[in-house]
Amino acid sequence: MGGPHTTLAALRWPCDTCPAVPAALALAAGVQAALAWQPRPAAVAASLAWAALGLAITLIVTPWRRWRLLCLPIGMALLVIHDLQRPDAIAHALPRPACRASLTGVVRDAGCHSDLLDDQAEPAAIVVAVTRLRLPGQPADQPADERVMAAMPRGTRIAYGDRVALEGIFLPESPPACPEAFDYRAYLRNQGLDMLFKAHAVQPLGPPQGLDRLTRALLDLRDRLADRLVSNLTPGDHAGVLLAMTFGFRQTMPASVRDAFLRSGAIHVFSVSGLHVGIVAAVLGALLYALAVPYRWRHAVLPIAVGAYVLMTGAAPPAVRAWLMISVLSWSRACLVAIAPLNGVALAAIILIGAQPRVINQAGFLYSFITVSILILGWPLLTTLAADLCERQLWRPRRQRSQRLMRLVRGTTQAVGTSLLAWFGGSGLMLHLSGMIVPAALPVNVALVVVANLLIVLALPKILLACLPWTLPDRLAAAAMDALLESIDLLVTCGSAPAGSWAVPAAPAWLTALYYALLFAALAPRLPAACRRLSMALTVALLAVAVWAPWHRPALALVWGADCDVPVVALERPDRLPPVVLHAGTPDAYRTLDAWLRLRGHRRADALIVPWDARRAAAAATTATRALQPDTLVLPESTRAGSYLDRATRLQLQRGGRLRRLRDATPDGPAAQARWPGGAIRVETTPERRRFTLTAGRQPHLVDVRIDARSTGPCHLQLRRNGIPIGHSCDRPRHQRRLITLTLDPQQPALRSPP
Structure with missing residues (x-):
């Protein structure tokens, strides 16, 4: 017989072996409910939805525990308490957003290194814990207790724990480039940072004090080990990649290499993550076993050694998560207590959320915990699959079984299956945060994990060989590591190719x-x-x-910068080919347009058209050419040497792109025009106005755009798709930057202007 009680019992989820999982989920739901709370109806509804989700999690799990009901309000209280401890006193003390100031504080950035690595780049910005603040007109310093991100002058050499005095200016907080784009203010707040400060002068005041001396000694040991590790390596990017993989020196990597790792889906190999911490823990555990350390002592000491390595690498959230999980599992074995791996992951999440509630909105935190949870849940399936594939060998007598074949089948199945699970675990966040899907990450990650294992395992012997008085063993080890790093470079290049890395609209x-x-x-x-x-x-x-993305509709975007009488225009083509961009604009306007294009799933352009050489239209021409990699670059008939357009021309020719010039359309008229395989442009310029006529695509996906921008008055826009008018007339915005989008749908024309 069935009934409501039977149905309710069937819906309940047993969590007897991992009681920390529902507690961590309810705690995270409470934090999200507090974050979403704002005095607006939509925000109130979102906050109540998160609270209802947390309450449902506590009610549907078995066995029933009353203490789980406290996790939801505890999560809300954690965020409130954390925000009360950060009163933003500096922001309230500033008379204006951009204000000069003098700061005294302590360096809290593990990315700073000593003179042993003087050939490696210093971080462009570091974290400083401010203790004293003096504003213009104040006779004496005022006490402060906040953390700021300080951009340092080029060539500054400081280390962790140094007491410094900074002279510079606080930078105003800039809003996101466009709705749903990356919010740098929220990123800094999630990192526990309050303000941005640009330092013009830096004066060291003294060495570290107190416990900072112990951390400084550990980081100095890291620098010495890193110096031994990269000795005799081939000059170039190899040393930077190796230092980023082993010790977390991400500032040593060029932006192009970092972007290639991201597009190939191998960014977890580039930075110190749970993979690296797990390999180091396995190596240290094997070393302790070889030294005949007793079982309980071995598992009691292992988290301490791994924790020292995590502190050396900067204590990134993925590495801290892996260390916490290893610590929970190791200390449970030292105490002879059995614990489920998923329970260890949940305990690590609870500790991190308790220390910093806003960490749940960090991409690294979400990616790390989601991927590891999926790997734990999917591992029994891989074990079962490997056993099924080796079942025929088990039918044979023990002496006739091929142990090598069984190990090969088991290892291959687990490697490919782990890569597949990790790919599924990261694809959702890649789609939502980066607007990318990387099919090539499946084969690339299988090979990269093997190479990364070899590199990290060989790192300790390489450091020991570098300490010997003979250079030949160190040179041979460096040659082996160069070969492995070259294979990583080849794999990342193949994985980041357009065929294996797809740019798509960001998923909601x-x-x-x-x-x-x-x-x-x-x-x-x-x-x-x-x-x-x-x-x-x-x-x-x-x-x-x-x-x-069937909900995606082609659109036209117009971005006005400060004091610009013509907008920067991006036209999405209905045939799903790359867009056409008119004007590069100022850096501020192009940043908005670039964020909009990336959210719409575009990493390249069919054509970039810059019809006149002036700062308002061409200041970001070089940046746009490098980022969009246009198939065709359309420029005026002549450009000045050393100008924005001259540098863009040289960059386009260097990468082998097509170059077109605007030619006079009539012998005695002010009009000029140019054509390329994907469309045409006509420009008419007079002292009173500028008129642009842009044609892109072919029937049945033909789009015509006509922009009539006068020096004063509104900007007239005429838009046709297959001869059907869609256009509007839009006033030039009065404030500094504004994005307007127009949907290219004759049935549903919509001009949307975000607030």
């Missing part, structure tokens, strides 16, 4: 949440097999829908 948050709900349901061990197969099929289908 609700779609990402649904994707992960289906993925966790597909790996849930207690669901029926039919439900799990259905959930996996829906997960794959949802991922395909997110890549296809």
